């Protein structure tokens with residue numbers, strides 16, 4: 001029509017649109033009043049009604065005049081109305097008809113784009129736009145239908161542009177549209193009147209003689225009611241189910257049961273156009289955008305004038321995987337949207353054929369980790385989650401699963417690994433053996449990077465495994481992408497150090513290597529669209545987990561004390577263990593923590609999410625089972641949260657205490673508006689927890705017990721209120737009752753952390769709190785061995801706790817067991833020192849009894865073995881006592897004692913420790 005109303009670009013609507021809105025509203029109301037009342041009572045409304053009609057007519061006149069003046073020969077509707085002649089009558093349309101039709105088309109054609117404005121946009125405007133609003137409402141509240149629709153769109157369109165014949169290849173999309181029109185017909189009614197002017201034909205009886213229509217009377221048909229007739233649509237007539245509107249089913253519907261476009265000769269002339277418009281629009285929207293309700297608790301309200309539309313419906317819209325406004329624009333214009341100027345050859349490129357990221361060429365990246373307690377695993381997942389945003393398609397693996405054919409020149413490899421007493425983590429031992437046995441150079445042309453996590457307390461073997469991996473890769477031909485990085489976890493800053501390394505060193509180096517000349521923005525991908533972490537299920541988290549049954553759970557401490565508990569588990573058949581081994585379980589976040597998240601983001605209990613794997617899942621289940629809600633927020637996370645606080649100093653995060661989870665920070669910053677999807681991106685996947693077994697299979701091989709501390713403490717919010725922090729693993733175990741099921745797997749502890757092969761070797765065990773667990777298993781085992789006649793060397797067990805009456809685990813029961821096991825017990829009570837020979841901590845008691853200890857263990861030439869289990873301070877205390885004893889009993893100096901201690905510690909035969917904090 002050569003006329004734009006610019007609804008997209010202006011804040012206030014065009015005067016035509018304003019007139020149309022108020023005209024239609026009044027028209028809807030006038031239908032319900034007798035015309036005399038409108039004309040003689042509602043004078044102001046009537047005057048405005050006519051003024052609005054006049055304004056629309058005037059604008060239509062202007063459009064026509066402009067067209068006539070342009071002498072355009074375009075083949076369009078306006079020219080057809082102006083210049084074409086009826087082939088039968090050879091007459092043109094009278095001017096008044098042209099204007100009337102013009103107004104009709106202008107009204108039908110007006111709709112406000114939902115999607116090109118800001119993130120939050122109120123949707124709704126006249127029939128087609130009203131329909132689009134209802135479709136989107138139906139889809140966001142029925143995610144499975146949305147995904148089905150999207151799958152269909154992606155299979156037909158892929159990432160390409162929409163072409164002419166594609167609309168007919170989207171039957172499910174058509175089903176969605178028909179079903180939406182059934183439930184929410186945007187023109188919700190029409191009126192019919194008998195045509196006969198002969199009074200004898202009246203009254204007419206309709207509806208099985210139920211209703212009488214007299215001459216001059218009209219019948220108003222409420223289409224929404226007709227469309228929800230259970231006699232036609234069944235008991236679920238009120239539900240949104242696009243399947244019932246697929247072509248075959250749709251054809252079978254009784255005549256007149258679906259009439260969203262009106263009736264008879266005057267039915268909507270634009271029906272086909274409207275349906276085609278809706279299919280194309282929805283296909284493009286689903287192809288390129290994700291939608292969610294801005295308010296997950298929104299309840300549909302409908303405003304009814306002459307048409308219906310949703311009221312207050314706000315939709316949050318995000319570009320889908322990998323798209324930026326620029327790439328989307330290029331795509332909509334019919335082109336592909338790759339990063340320009342990458343300079344890569346096609347043979348170097350990899351694409352994800354099944355993903356909308358086709359528009360960005362991704363290069364494969366192998367990320368592998370060796371990890372016992374999850375630190376390196378989490379870091380590897382962080383890398384993997386961020387990879388796509390940097391142009392890489394990540395595969396994540398434990399090191400022992402890596403096969404030689406995975407390491408290829410086309411796939412750079414990043415390794416994140418830990419060391420344990422100088423040895424590899426359990427899931428990396430085969431890989432390390434393979435590396436050590438290499439003789440030729442299989443890594444020619446490979447690019448690799450190594451990130452090591454270690455603890456300087458193991459000074460002699462600090463970073464031994466990461467260093468070994470890096471050396472082997474270089475020796476056998478690989479080129480380091482960057483120098484090996486090494487974090488000392490004792491500094492407590494590993495997550496931030498890793499972020500700095502990844503963002504500041506690794507990704508830039510990879511970019512330089514693989515995408516030289518590509519602007520960083522080419523891969524500036526909204527991370528929330530790539531929720532790789534959403535896929536793992538329990539079976540992925542603990543692949544060898546098997547179903548066990550809880551026999552019993554009980555508290556071991558007095559009320560008010562930090563709780564320690566025992567859990568008795570009946571193992572699945574054929575699952576075996578050794579005293580000293582661990583049990584791994586998959587925890588669940590505490591209900592209160594999940595609730596805190598849902599409250600912070602105002603999510604209702606039954607809110608659903610769709611994972612990138614296409615799985616529909618309750619948000620509650622996702623938060624409880626699959627992500628680490630207590631994960632300590634990194635500096636990067638904190639910055640992202642602060643960014644969303646209005647009027648905040650974006651670069652200042654000094655007011656946020658260290659060590660808080662993203663949830664705790666969000667609770668302290670109530671005005672932060674972090675989107676829920678971005679919050680999810682901050683959470684690493686749930687990882688298994690390991691607990692020391694506190695029983696011996698010699699007592700009963702089908703049963704094992706865990707003795708553990710329940711991690712719970714208070715945290716204070718910005719408004720001064722407090723809430724309780726719940727450790728995921730221990731509070732999950734504490735909630736288990738008899739006959740509950742859980743998946744478990746036995747994780748062997750390092751060889752050194754078992755009883756000596758020779759029962760004649762003396763042992764000394766030192767622990768604090770629930771560090772008693774593995775030693776309890778040893779005491780049980782010794783008791784069994786002894787009762788079956790074995791000769792056992794002496795054993796000393798040093799135990800630190802608070803008070804004999806409050807947290808002395810197993811107290812008299814342990815005394816009895818220890819005496820039948822030939823184990824001497826020594827306690828240190830930090831809150832009742834007088835009852836432990838004045839010793840406050842377990843290392844103090846060790847010092848007091850050092851003569852006995854030295855006799856049992858032997859120093860320079862002994863064959864006794866020492867075990868420590870507890871916090872780092874216990875280990876440090878033991879080291880100090882033993883070095884002093886060495887000086888005292890061996891006549892050495894400090895340096896000699898240090899050297900002896902390092903050698904003693906590194907000797908897998910004489911010393912073993914399990915340290916947790």
Ligand SMILES: Cc1cc2nc3c(=O)[nH]c(=O)nc-3n(C[C@H](O)[C@H](O)[C@H](O)COP(=O)(O)O)c2cc1C
Pocket residue numbers: 370371372373374375376377418419420421422423425453454455456458461462463464489913914915916
């Ligand atoms: C019993 C034990 C032995 C350890 N031995 C070493 C070691 O020899 N060298 C080292 O650098 N770090 C050592 N560490 C520190 C771990 O490598 C470090 O905590 C690492 O972050 C663990 O990673 P993970 O959680 O992924 O298993 C040891 C830690 C423990 C608990």
